[in-house]
Amino acid sequence: MRERSYDIVVIGSGAGGGTVAAALAPAVRDGLRILVLEQGPRLRDDEFSGRELEMAAALYEDAGGFLTADGTMTLAFGCAYGGSTVVYTGTSLIAPERVIRAWDVPGLEHEDVVRRSRRYMEENSVHYLEPELINDNNRLFVEGCRKAGYRAEQFPVNVRGCMGSSLCNLGCPNAAKQGTNRVQLPRAEREGVEVVTRAEAQRLEEHAVLVRVHPRPSGAKGEPSEWEPGDYRLHAGIVVVAAGAVGSPALLLRSRLPVPLPWLGRGFTCHPAHILVAEHAGEITNDVGHPKSYYLDRAVEEGYVLETCMYFPFTTAKNLVGHGEGHSRLMHAFPRLQMILVLACDRALRENRVTTDRSGRPVVHYRFTNKVIASLVRGTRASAHIFFAAGALRVSAPSANPPVIEAADAHRVDELARARHFKLGKVAVSAAHLMGGCAMGRGAAESVTDAWGRVHGIPWLRVADASLFPDALEINPYLTIMALADRAAQAVRADARDLLEAWRPEAEP
Ligand SMILES: Cc1cc2nc3c(=O)[nH]c(=O)nc-3n(C[C@H](O)[C@H](O)[C@H](O)COP(=O)(O)OP(=O)(O)OC[C@H]3O[C@@H](n4cnc5c(N)ncnc54)[C@H](O)[C@@H]3O)c2cc1C
Ligand code: SF4
Structure with a gap:
């Protein structure tokens, strides 16, 4: 040595x-x-x-x-x-x-x-992006928030010479x-x-x-x-x-x-997150432009934060609910997709922790509390309202039954998205704020x-x-x-x- x-x-x-x-x-x-x-x-x-x-x-x-x-x-x-x-x-x-x-x-x-x-x-x-660099995915979020009664805020971002490659x-x-x-x-x-x-x-x-x-x-x-x-x-x-x-x-x-x-x-905490996807009738700029320019902070009132996001095809495919024809149809609609990330505000718990296995590799134990699930479901409902207010045809919402909500059912979003449909292990949840x-x-x-x-x-x-x-x-x-x-x-x-x-x-x- x-x-x-x-x-x-x-x-x-x-x-x-x-x-x-x-x-x-x-x-x-x-x-x-x-x-x-x-x-x-x-x-x-x-x-x-x-x-x-x-x-x-x-x-x-x-x-x-x-x-x-x-x-x-x-x-x-x-x-x-x-x-x-x-x-x-x-x-x-x-x-x-x-x-x-x-x-x-x-x-x-x-x-x-x-x-x-x-x-x-x-x-x-760090600065606010100029308006001409804001793409449709972000503009629709701002518009949807306004129509649904929320006020979106712009993210300051740390870029220099951003070319909007997303x-x-x-x-x-x-x-x-x-x-x-x-x-x-x-x-x-x-x-x-x-x-x-x-x-x-x-x-x-x-x-x-x-x-x-x-x-x-x-x-x-x-x-x-x-x-x-x-x-x-x-x-x-x-x-x-x-x-x-x-x-x-x-x-x-x-x-x-x-x-x-x-x-x-x-x-250990991590802001557990869901990616939600909505389909529009026409193409929008989504995978060009800076991906994350706006957010809606409902942490105090409802325990979640919504952010604009745009994920790549493999990540999107992993996060969509369902499989087969319905899944394929949504993926083929990629140029028409709008996305929102729902982040839950979780709490530090004794049992949510990092340990190591026999070889010393980290193992993360995380239990979803009912509060975290409720925050994700409330965030899902708010996102669905925002998507529909922005003109979406349908919304893929993992904690709803059925998991794809059509515009005709927009008035029933709160009834369709429920904690009992949030099936751990079946619903894709990811986290990046560790x-x-x-x-x-x-x-x-x-x-x-x-x-x-x-x-x-x-x-x-x-x-x-x-x-x-x-x-x-x-x-x-x-x-x-x-x-x-x-x-x-x-x-x-x-x-x-x-x-x-x-x-x-x-x-x-
Ligand atoms: C996809 C993604 C998007 C994000 N977006 C944002 C955002 O827009 N805004 C925001 O505020 N935050 C964002 N975050 C979160 C933010 O990036 C992290 O919170 C932050 O970088 C964490 O800093 P850190 O120093 O704790 O760990 P890290 O930045 O992860 O750095 C830890 C480093 O330690 C190294 N390391 C680990 N173990 C060892 C070892 N045994 N020996 C040597 N090296 C080791 C790792 O390889 C790693 O490079 C995002 C995170 C991800 C993954
Ligand atoms: S949008 Fe593209 S150019 Fe701008 S910071 Fe992100 S990756 Fe870089």
Whole structure:
């Protein structure tokens, strides 16, 4: 096993890890050695082809098909230089005050989250898209909301030179979306932070990370790793874990940590979501233009948020209810389809948690509560009203009976979409806002870190990603993750001198 030594090792390069890397990068000038480990590959710009199946295989964990333990929900998360920011849509919202207040984490103020989020909005070129870049799929949502008595709001998005190819979730082929792969990581590398890809942190020991660097599989996209494949023991003064809400708890669970952390892995939330589809009489612009420009926030009133969306043929086919002729007819209507994503606001529960199997791989246990199902059904009804108000001929609604509602039955939507038709395992539910597992909080009985990502009782170990969320955010999370990671980086800077002085003499090989 090869041995190397760094002052700070960051594990993961997504919204959290990329932010920490950039925020700590100036310390390289003061002589600190900083390393980022990323288990996914680093793709060249010309490898972003926009082809659904090959990009999903290259950029997502399990090609986007990671299932919860009982198989009732698919979790989508990235595995590449830039993490899930390579595949996110880039909608950029600031955490609501009521949510941060309800989290009740001593030392975490909403104002501070807002201030840091604003800084990253500027850094990532967040703005409202110009009206000429809004496509019919989004315009119909706004119109349908208005006619159905709702007010849609426009998403600020983090794009620069967006060409409206609608391929955000397959990795932007035009380098327009400003994820950490485009902004924070390249800057950190220019300033001297080392980033090693295809480098999987297997477990932690006291001030050490055991890492396996994988060879590039033949025919796979992406560059080979910057390091020789093989096993490494990295000595580290400070370790910052930012492997995401599935990866971080899993890594800590398979490590030999010196103190018990009973809340580790618990309190996993994810905004479970349904894709709803409606058919119009004529063709609309749906798979050209930015896919997600508007949303309707009903979190407080009804426990759901609706967002415009446009998925690719394979994902759409998987999410439509039914099979055979009806399914085929809807798929053939693809150029006439309008789509809405219904997201439920779930709550952190003790039993919804990340564990590991015998080989150390993460397993996510998720129980749908009646409240979450009720939110999805209410969101489905509202979406159906919006679709019909926008002129749709029929709506494919998984929790309705029959699952395809014709315009003639538009007045019966509330009666047709019912919780009793929501059959877990038969209805396609997916989630892309993965949160919790290493929650911030008061003490080790009910949390894993303090408000600055310091793991309780282990001063050299920090967490800086979505796993810090003590409960669901009820909006799109990446800006809040960056704000929390920025705080974690600040705490590392504040504590580094003492921690490194105490560690260095014994560490140097
Ligand atoms: C399809 C999709 C669309 C989304 N759209 C939006 C949006 O529009 N707006 C928004 O706010 N949010 C969006 N999100 C959510 C957002 O992208 C994530 O919440 C955010 O990126 C999570 O940040 P993170 O740092 O916690 O994890 P990630 O960004 O997922 O990064 C974790 C990284 O750690 C790496 N890793 C894991 N384990 C290890 C290990 N053992 N060793 C080394 N590396 C490891 C992973 O490969 C990954 O690269 C979307 C997500 C998806 C999947
Ligand atoms: S819509 Fe814009 S940001 Fe999304 S993939 Fe196309 S060019 Fe990139």
